[in-house]
Amino acid sequence: MNQKGKRKLSIAACLMLTFTLLLSGCGSKTGTDTSAADSGSGGKNEQVTIKYYNWDNADQTPKTDALLKQFEQENPNIKVEHVVLVPGNSQEMLKKLDFLISSGEAVDVVAMPSLGAVNERAARGALAPLNDYYKASNLVPEDEYYVNPKIGDKYYGMQLTNSYQYVLLNKDALDEAGLKVPTYGWTWDDYRDYAKKLTKGEGVDKRYGSYFHTWELYMNAPAQTVMKNPFRYEDGTSNFSDPTYKYFFQLRKDMETVDKSAKPYSDVLAAKLNYRTEFFNGDAAMILSGSFMTPDPGNTEQYPHTFKTAFAPVPLPPKNAEPKDYEGGKYFVGGNHVVMGASSKHKEESFKLMRFMTTVDSDSKMEFSGWKKADNNAVLNRLIGKNSNMYDVDSLKSTLFGEHNQFLEASQVVSTTDSEMMSIEDDGFSKFMLGNTPIEEVQKWMVDEATKVIKEKESK
Template sequence: MKKRSAMLLLSIMLAIVTVLSACGNSDSGNSNKGGSASPNASSDKKAPSDEKVTIKYYNWDNESTSPNTRALLDQFEKENPNIKVEHIVLVPGNSVEMLKKLDFLISSGEAIDVIGVPSLDAVIERASRGALAPLNDYYKAEGLVPEDEYFVNPKIDDNYYGMQNTTSYQFILMNKNALDEAGLPVPTYGWTWDDFREYAKKLNKGEGVDKRYGSYFHTWELYMNPPAQTVVRNPFRYEDGTTNYSDPTYKYFFQLRKDMEAVDKSAKPYADVLAAKLNYRTEFFNEDAAMILSGSWMVPDPGNLEQYPHDFVTAFAPVPLPPASAEPKDYEGGKYFVGGSHLAIGATSKNKEASFKLMRFLTTVESEFKTEFSGWKKSDPKPLIDRLIGGNAKMYDVDSLKNSLFSDKIEYLEASQVVTTFGSQLAKVQADSFSKFMLGNESIDDIQKQMVDEATKIIKENTK
């Protein structure tokens, strides 16, 4: 009798444990860190409608941008009274150091909600490590197609991991007074780097220390081979994963740069740029150069006469395309690569639905507190252009600016499907090879072969 009572008691206890275990696993969908399976949106713990949740938003705001972010978050909280947002600036104004601190928090197991991520590559790298939550089911629940919403959608296999928040465009800034003086029209979409070279020759003026060069190239990767940075999806690798340093654009542009310096004398020598540690803004606004390749972060500068005093009008042109003889292997008919920051959800977040709601708000809201172009395709950029130009519209050829960014002819590339977590190593190969070619006497063929060999070795070592 005692034995039967003991057995009955044991059975009851086992049943209770089973029920409790089942309850404890009801939110297991949120613990997926593998990054390969889409989470179940319904697996988020459902809070009663009157229960408030707090989510954390991590980014690298500085002193001037942080108040704007807080204003946007206040508006979100007003529209969503059950969601409170804590704004956490990990490293003010430094996205590189911010990512290091973020990775430490992720590795320590801290619950991470919404993250501001500075680039597509930074999203893909963390998604490949399982640090970010896929967004598929949240998009599906809202009836959204990411490609219809955003210019670039970070994706691994069929899973989306980032929501584009801001967009950075590239264009050519041009001294409109110098163009008029030389009888040159403002270029439009479709002009090539061969055309750019001809423009630079005609925009040269003067000699010696008073010379105005037709163009200026700075020291960044962007200026070593702009076609690889502006008209293909990945600056270092083809979509099949191999190095693109064998691409005809490298031979073409390396040689173009050297010829513009040594033959045409229309670009300040690379050696002088390095030695003098020149400032690209100063070179343009001091009229030491009539053209410069740059990006949308410079839109406010022509109107900032206090910081950059000058008396010429700035015109804008789309980035030149490679000529037919130097089109990249992965060329997609003149579409441009577009950069920008993204928002993502940490795999460890316990409030993914609320986090997704905040991300959609931040990426789609039209607000005076936004100071960068939106990554949302349906955004109206004109009010932002007016705000960026400010009260000095007379210093701009405004039509050329709008035409360079939003012409109906201009299309943008989708995200690369190649995951490269060792881009800095490949970038160093390019920088070292470019310097060797510009400052030495080796042939472009020898330089390119060395680049291909070194990059192939790095790719093999990192993709075993």
């Protein structure tokens, strides 16, 4: 080969080598960019590990583990580590979670016990908004969940469970008194009338028409059941001035002292009574409670009784006692939520796990779902079990899933004073029930104390 030919071959070889290096360089750069872009998603083939935090007790942990294993099988590129922060104690779990967040730990998915717990952490930037992920998945939150934690126009959680409130009634006592099972639209005045007619006997053998326990739920039931926030108006001010407080405090006192259809509050406190025992022992014919009691009528081994239990929606406030922010018979609905930490490095995977946890159907699920498209009748059948004869099933289904069921949108009030508000309500209620302080004076004291707490704690 002559010198000219060798030169052409050398140039061709150099060009080929340069082209190869360019391809290699481009490929390397593309790989780096993809890795950086997918640092929150792990890429298509790279397996990532995310953490799911909650407060499961010993009975709940295996059920959650089974669900997470199912998720991993359906999503082989995502491994989930189940972290139980404080077994069986949601409030202590929140304290530990806050410590992890403040220490800079990357937090992926967390179960939250309440809407308030979500709002409080979202407001201080600890949670990631879900808007972009909903949009990418073509999902409208209001079409998916009953309650959507939201601050401004940003969504911060998915409803995991749905907790209803209802009234349990002794069906045998109703039949004996010639009373029908109440339906949607009955009021607290009607409840008082039912309680009078269901009261029977004297002394140790007396059956009261109603039992009210020591929780805030029984101090002002309308505030707890038909208002978005039990202690605040949506403008952030205390709602202790609301007409429902005067009405329900007086109703409670009249049922004890005038009608004698409810066991005295002083006796409930002194004897440290158990609300389940009072109802299933036949000492009270009605009790306001929540859907966590759904399995109890069928559990005759733990709660021995022979009567059938009927169910009714929570009574509504009468015309003279409607809340200031009343929305025409819509109910507050509680439940747990799942949220995504702002510090998560795998947000797409976290969103995928959140959707799975809130929408998956499993025989191990024993709580009603916050997902609107879930088969909650299947959950109900699991909760009732084999002892359906102990239930007035029609009234239970109508109460839980009837056409009347409309739920309030989530409150956007961000509060850090709930524990103080509970204490003020407890003290105010005790002043009225156990003493002779007029209701107007009690209510003014409650408003003044609440306003003071809000200014001191939240104006900083």
